[in-house]
Amino acid sequence: MRRSPWATLAVLALAQFIVVLDVTIVNVALPDIQADLNFSADSLPWVINAYTLLFGGLLLLGGRMADLLGPRRVFVAGLLLFGVTSLVAGFANSPEFLIGARAVQGLGGALLSPAALAILTVTFAHGRERNIAMGVWGGLAGLGGTLGVVAGGLLVDSLSWQWVFFVNVPIAIALVAVIPVFVRDTRHGAQGDRAFDTAGAVLGTSGLLAIVYGVVRSEPKGWGSGEVVGILTAGVALLIAFVLVERRSKAPLVPLRLFRSRALSVSSGSLALNGAGFLSMFFLTAIYLQQVRGDSALEAGVHFLPMGGAAIVGAVLASQLVQTLGTRTVQLGGTVLSFIGLLWLSQADATGSYATELLPGLIIFGFGILGVGVPGQITAVSEVQHHEAGAASGVVNAMYQVGGALGLAVVTTLSITRTTDALAAGVPQQQALVDGFQRGLLVASGFAVANMLLTLASPQLQPDAEQIAEATAAA
Structure with missing residues (x-):
């Protein structure tokens, strides 16, 4: 049976959409989750970290399984696991239960995402059609991150925090039902010579x-x-x-020979620091908006929207500028913008105007985060052989997720320590939370400074449009 490649793309992109959505949709629900399940301040970040670490840590294994067992089979397994654990997470009645469900949900994402990308690459021939498909794939994935904060706010305010997980279930069921119709089964040739790591x-x-x-x-x-x-x-x-x-x-799982490439090594470190800054900012600001400034979940989501819009525009601009200014120049500019945005946000207090204290920082940071990500992805695969480009992309993607989890752990630990010390000194709770938020954002801005210095060691490249499309879509 002949299947439309564009129908296949729609199924794959929607699956990737909910995986990315799940990173951001949960953030605005965190205060409600904390209150309902009695999370302590130091255990709450594990709602994010359990998902991110398992997703990033097992991403390469998921790609290897897709090679060995067939991408469609692994894609279905990952989608089923993701849907089932979303349902389980929604019924969680304790912190340990929810954290465990989130960890297994991350495993589902680690199976689903690389398998979907593998199907996409064999569905579309190399060249213009594949570049268009990759652009749609990457664009919808990015849109998932932006819409997640608003969707999460709507679900929490109108229903309950459980629905940020339940929403995945009907989507997963519908996708599993249509996969046999729209996604063809493929097998790689030399499977017998390869093994799981x-x-x-x-x-x-x-x-x-x-x-x-x-x-x-x-x-x-x-x-x-x-x-x-x-x-x-x-x-x-x-x-x-x-x-x-x-x-x-x-x-x-990780071909260590790839790290002989200076471009890959530097880019991996840069993207890890980028992930650390992003996850830390998102987590702290979501808590701050609701617990300090009194936003509802929906209001917090809407307040994040300008950052998402800036990130989308920043990705487009970065893709164009690297062709004329070069990757290192654009990436350095991105780290500077990320630093300025985080520093601006770190000055916010409990009563200042959103338009002056938060909005400029969110927009500047939104531009900066993709100003680092786009040239970083391009540089990462620039010195590896074509047949290893997929492995290299998997490594830097995993580094971004893992760097985000490690960075969030450091930032939240230092932020909580500052809040605890302030409370012990008799500072009112609202001001103590502001103090912790400000310290956390200052630490996150330190990641951006480290990224500036690291970027100076990155090679200067001027890729063409096709190289840009292939490198950024595999992110």
Whole structure:
């Protein structure tokens, strides 16, 4: 049966849309989740981190499974897992229950997303049609992030926080039903010569989870406590074991030889710092808007919209400017804008005007975040062989997610410490929350400064339109 490639694209893009949507839609529901399930301040970030770490940590394994088992089969499995765990998350009645559901939901996303991209690349021939398809794919994924904050606000205010998870269920059911009709099954040829790198996936993800958990536990326990030192040491040991396994594996999850490329190594670090700044800003500002300024969930979502619009425009501008100014110049400009935006936001207090204290910072940051992301993705794959471009894109995408989780852990820990110290000193609660928000944003702005310095080591490239389309769509 002949299937329309554009119908296939619609199914794939909608699936990717809900995966991206789930990163932002939950943020505006966090205050309600915290109040309803009695989350502590230091455990609340795990609602985001559990999803992000499992998604980023297992993304490459999901891509390998798609190669071995067939992308459509893995796509369906990931979509089913994502839908079921969305339903489970909506019925969560304790912090541990919700965090566990979010972790497995991240695994579903890690299976679904690379499999969908693999189907897309075999559905459209190399050239103009694939570039158009990749543009639609990337655009809808970006739109999911922007619409997530408003959709989340609407669902929380009109129904309840549970519906930010329930909304995924009918979409997942509908997509699974139409996949046999619109998505053809494909198999790769030399599957027998390849193997899963399950050990690498378990060691890498466990090591990252341990380090994030150690950072979070440092707030109540102190950095010098035996518990924190033990957890962080275990995390480092697991990551060292991960590197050793990857070096000896015949089919490594992360081909370490890719990091011989200066462009890939620098871009991976830059995108990790970019993710750290973005997730930290989003988490802290969502809490601040509702708990300090008294926004409803919908009002908070609407207040984020200008940033989403700026990011979309920033992506278009960055894609054009890299052809004339070069990747390093645009990326450096993006880090400067990110820094200015975060610094501006860090000055906001409890009573100032949204139009003067928040709006400019959100717009500037929105431009900056894609000013880093677009040239970073292009640079990352510039020095690798064409047959390894997919692996390189997977590495930098995973680094963005993992960097976001690690950055959020650091920022929220320091923010909570500042709030706790202020409360202990007799500062009123609202002002203590402002103090914590401001410190957190200042730490996040430090990520942007580190990114400026790292970007100086990036090569200067002037790609053509086709290279831009392929590199950015695989992000």
